[in-house]
Amino acid sequence: MFATYYDASAYFSANFNGNSLTNADIQTPDSLINVLHFSKLYISKSDTLGINSVIKRENEFKKPASNIINIGNYPNPVWIKTIVPATIDMKAYSNILIDQPRLKQAEVYFVKDNQVLKKIQYNNYTLVASVKTSGNLKTFKIPRDIAALNPVIYIKLHSDDVVISPVFISKASNLLELFSLRDVFFGIYTGIMLIMFAYNLFLYFSVKDVSYLNYIFCVLFTWLTQTTIQGYFDKYFYIDNLWFNNISIILFSNLGLIASILFTKSFLNTKKNTARLHKILNILLVLTVISTIILFMGYKKVSFIGMQVSIFGGSIVTFISALNAYFKRDFKPAGYYLVSWSFLFIGMMIFILKDYEIIPYSIFSMYSVQFASVLEVLLLSFALADRINFFKNQNELAQKQALLVLKENERLVREQNIELEQKVNERTTELQNTNSSLNVALTNLKDAQSQLVDAEKMAALGQLTAGIAHEINNPINFVTSNIKPLQLDIDDLKEIITKYEQVDYSSSDVMEQIQEIEAFKKQIDLEFINNEIESLLTGITDGAKRTAEIIRSLRNFSRLDEDDLKPIDLNEGLHSTLVLVKNSIPDNVKVIKDFGNLPKTECLPGKINQVFMNLISNAIQAIKSNGKERDEELLTIRTWYEDDHVKISIKDTGTGMTDEVKHKIFEPFFTTKEVGEGTGLGLSIVFSIIEKHKGHIDVLSEIDQGTEFIITLPVNTQ
Structure with missing residues (x-):
C-alpha cells in the first residue's frame, strides 16, 4: 500500500501541469494522493483572517515550490486552496489526511460558488467535529453530499513548531491499513527499545558501570522523542497541559542529548584519550543545560536553535573522538560506536530526503530514523559488552606480566637465600663476632x-x-x-x-x-x-x-586504598576472601563461618584483606598436606567483639606445627614448603601488617591436631 501511494506521488510531481489530471495519472485506485500537486498556497499576514476574506484573495494564492510545507517557517497560518481534478472521484477519496501531529491548528472548509458548505477543525490539541487521529495521522471526513458537489477545499494550517506537514486525500480502506501498519511498527519499535532499556538497566545494577546508567537514559529519551514526534505520546500518555505538549519534543531531545554527551564521555573516556574534545563536550553539555532552562522560561525558538547547535557540534565532536579512540588508542569497542552513529546519520538523511521526494517514500524511508535508532541501540549494547571484555583482557595481560615479574623476583630471592645459607655455614665463627x-x-x-x-x-x-x-x-x-x-x-x-x-x-x-x-x-x-x-x-x-x-x-x-585508614566491616572482607578461594577448597573441607556482630574497624582495607588471604590459603594448604584422607575436614572462621577490640580466629584441621616451627613462622623467608612452593614471606608480611595496625596475632597449634591463628585489632588505631 505504501509503495503504490508513493509511486503515485512521485508521478504527480513529475507530470502534473496544474490544469487537470487524466485517469492515466492515477496509477492505482488504492493510491493516496498528495493534494499539493494540484493546490495553491497563501501565506496569511494575520492569524485572525477568516475564510470569507481568504476566498476574496484568489490572486494572492501561489503555486507551492515543493510538495511539502514547513509550517514553522511562517508566523501566521498557511492556507491551501485545493481543486480536486475531475478524474478523481471525491466520493471514493473521501478523507483528507494530514500527516503531522505537532499542528497547533488545522481547519478544513468546503466551498462552492464562494459559499462555505461545511467547516471541520482541529485546534489546540482538542478534537473537534469529525477529526480522527492515530499516531501522527489526522483525518477529516468529506461528507458524501458535499463530495458530490466537487467543492473547492480550503485548508488552514498553523503551528509554532518547525514541522513539515504533507496533506493527502485517500480512501477509507487506505487509512485503516495505514493506521494499523503504523501502530504495529510503533509497537515493535517500542518493544525493542523497552527490552534494551530493561536489559541494560539490569546490567547497570550488576556491574555498577556509570556508562550503562548514561546509556539507559539515552535509550529512554530517544524513545520518548520518537514517540512524541510520531504523536503517540499524546495518545498513550495524555497530559492535559498545552504548555508541556508545546515543549515536549525539544525537552526530550535536550534530555536525550545530555545523556548522550555523558555516555560518550564515560564510554570513550574522552578525559584521558581526547582532552581537548572532552572540554568541547563539556561546553556543549553546559549549552544544552542552558537551552533546557531557557525552554522552561518560555523561549522555545531560542532553545530549539541551541538544541540544533548542540546536536550538530556534538555529532562532529563525538565522531572524531570515536575515530581517535579506535585508530590511535586501539580501543576496539569504539568501532561499534562509529558504526551505530553512521547508521543513525544515514537513517536521519533518508528520513529528510524522503520528505523532499528526493528518494521514494516507503516503509523503510518512513521509519528510517526508528530503524536506525534500533540498530544504534543494539550496536551500542554490543559496544558496552565489548568494552567490558576489552578491559578484562587488558587486566589479564597486566596480571600475566606482573606474575612473570614476581616469578623472576621469587627465583632471585630463592637463589639469594641458598647463597646466603652457604655463606652462613662457611662463616659461622666470623658471624658470631x-x-x-x-x-x-x-x-x-x-x-x-x-x-x-x-x-x-x-x-x-x-x-x-x-x-x-x-x-x-x-x-x-x-x-x-x-x-x-x-x-x-x-x-x-x-x-x-x-x-x-x-x-x-x-x-x-x-x-x-x-x-x-x-x-x-x-x-x-x-x-x-x-x-x-x-x-x-x-x-x-x-x-x-x-x-x-x-x-x-x-x-x-583488591582495593588500592592502602594509604588511607578507613572504617570497614571485617566480616565483609572475610566473605570476599572466601568467595575468591572457593575453587581451591577441597570437596571434603567444610567451611564453618561464625561471624559476630562487629563494629566498623579503622584499618587499611587492602592490607587486612591480604592478611585474611594468606592465613586462609595457608590453612587450606595445611589441610591438603596432612596426609589423611578423612571424609570431612574443617576450616572454622570466627569473629567477635571484646573490650574495644575485634578478634578473628582462623582454625584448620591440618598438619599442625611443632614448637620449634611455631617460633620461626613469622621470620622472613622461613618456610616448611618445598622449594618453589613458597617464598617464606607470607606470615612475615601478616605479622608486619598486624603490628602496623597496633594489634597482635596468637598461634595455637599441635601436631596432627591443626592450627588456630587469632588476630586482635583495635577498633580505633588512634
Missing part, C-alpha cells in the same frame, strides 16, 4: 620486607586467577546455554501472535481460523513454553547474580 652487624642487617631486611607486601598480594591474586576464571565461566556458560531455547520459545509465542493478527474477523470462517490457532497452541504446548520461559529466565538471573557476586568480591578484595 659480628652479631651487632647482623642485627643491623636484620633490621634492614625487615624494612625491605614491608616493601614486598604489595608484591606478595599480587602473587596471591595471580595464583587465584585460574580459579576465579573457572568460577565465572560456570554461571556464564549457564546463561549462554539458556539463550537458545529461550529464543525458540519466544519465536513460538511470536508465531501465535502473528496468527492472531492474521485473523480476518469479517470473514465467515473466523471460527475455523480461531480453532486452527487453538490447535497450533496445543501442538506447541503453550503451557509448557510459558513454564520453560520462566525457568530459563530464572536460570539466567541466577547465573548473572553469581557472576556479579564473584566480581564484587574480587573488587572488594
Whole structure:
C-alpha cells in the first residue's frame, strides 16, 4: 500500500501541469494522493483572517515550490486552496489526511460558488467535529453530499513548531491499513527499545558501570522523542497541559542529548584519550543545560536553535573522538560506536530526503530514523559488552606480566637465600663476632620486607586467577546455554501472535481460523513454553547474580586504598576472601563461618584483606598436606567483639606445627614448603601488617591436631 501511494506521488510531481489530471495519472485506485500537486498556497499576514476574506484573495494564492510545507517557517497560518481534478472521484477519496501531529491548528472548509458548505477543525490539541487521529495521522471526513458537489477545499494550517506537514486525500480502506501498519511498527519499535532499556538497566545494577546508567537514559529519551514526534505520546500518555505538549519534543531531545554527551564521555573516556574534545563536550553539555532552562522560561525558538547547535557540534565532536579512540588508542569497542552513529546519520538523511521526494517514500524511508535508532541501540549494547571484555583482557595481560615479574623476583630471592645459607655455614665463627652487624642487617631486611607486601598480594591474586576464571565461566556458560531455547520459545509465542493478527474477523470462517490457532497452541504446548520461559529466565538471573557476586568480591578484595585508614566491616572482607578461594577448597573441607556482630574497624582495607588471604590459603594448604584422607575436614572462621577490640580466629584441621616451627613462622623467608612452593614471606608480611595496625596475632597449634591463628585489632588505631 505504501509503495503504490508513493509511486503515485512521485508521478504527480513529475507530470502534473496544474490544469487537470487524466485517469492515466492515477496509477492505482488504492493510491493516496498528495493534494499539493494540484493546490495553491497563501501565506496569511494575520492569524485572525477568516475564510470569507481568504476566498476574496484568489490572486494572492501561489503555486507551492515543493510538495511539502514547513509550517514553522511562517508566523501566521498557511492556507491551501485545493481543486480536486475531475478524474478523481471525491466520493471514493473521501478523507483528507494530514500527516503531522505537532499542528497547533488545522481547519478544513468546503466551498462552492464562494459559499462555505461545511467547516471541520482541529485546534489546540482538542478534537473537534469529525477529526480522527492515530499516531501522527489526522483525518477529516468529506461528507458524501458535499463530495458530490466537487467543492473547492480550503485548508488552514498553523503551528509554532518547525514541522513539515504533507496533506493527502485517500480512501477509507487506505487509512485503516495505514493506521494499523503504523501502530504495529510503533509497537515493535517500542518493544525493542523497552527490552534494551530493561536489559541494560539490569546490567547497570550488576556491574555498577556509570556508562550503562548514561546509556539507559539515552535509550529512554530517544524513545520518548520518537514517540512524541510520531504523536503517540499524546495518545498513550495524555497530559492535559498545552504548555508541556508545546515543549515536549525539544525537552526530550535536550534530555536525550545530555545523556548522550555523558555516555560518550564515560564510554570513550574522552578525559584521558581526547582532552581537548572532552572540554568541547563539556561546553556543549553546559549549552544544552542552558537551552533546557531557557525552554522552561518560555523561549522555545531560542532553545530549539541551541538544541540544533548542540546536536550538530556534538555529532562532529563525538565522531572524531570515536575515530581517535579506535585508530590511535586501539580501543576496539569504539568501532561499534562509529558504526551505530553512521547508521543513525544515514537513517536521519533518508528520513529528510524522503520528505523532499528526493528518494521514494516507503516503509523503510518512513521509519528510517526508528530503524536506525534500533540498530544504534543494539550496536551500542554490543559496544558496552565489548568494552567490558576489552578491559578484562587488558587486566589479564597486566596480571600475566606482573606474575612473570614476581616469578623472576621469587627465583632471585630463592637463589639469594641458598647463597646466603652457604655463606652462613662457611662463616659461622666470623658471624658470631659480628652479631651487632647482623642485627643491623636484620633490621634492614625487615624494612625491605614491608616493601614486598604489595608484591606478595599480587602473587596471591595471580595464583587465584585460574580459579576465579573457572568460577565465572560456570554461571556464564549457564546463561549462554539458556539463550537458545529461550529464543525458540519466544519465536513460538511470536508465531501465535502473528496468527492472531492474521485473523480476518469479517470473514465467515473466523471460527475455523480461531480453532486452527487453538490447535497450533496445543501442538506447541503453550503451557509448557510459558513454564520453560520462566525457568530459563530464572536460570539466567541466577547465573548473572553469581557472576556479579564473584566480581564484587574480587573488587572488594583488591582495593588500592592502602594509604588511607578507613572504617570497614571485617566480616565483609572475610566473605570476599572466601568467595575468591572457593575453587581451591577441597570437596571434603567444610567451611564453618561464625561471624559476630562487629563494629566498623579503622584499618587499611587492602592490607587486612591480604592478611585474611594468606592465613586462609595457608590453612587450606595445611589441610591438603596432612596426609589423611578423612571424609570431612574443617576450616572454622570466627569473629567477635571484646573490650574495644575485634578478634578473628582462623582454625584448620591440618598438619599442625611443632614448637620449634611455631617460633620461626613469622621470620622472613622461613618456610616448611618445598622449594618453589613458597617464598617464606607470607606470615612475615601478616605479622608486619598486624603490628602496623597496633594489634597482635596468637598461634595455637599441635601436631596432627591443626592450627588456630587469632588476630586482635583495635577498633580505633588512634
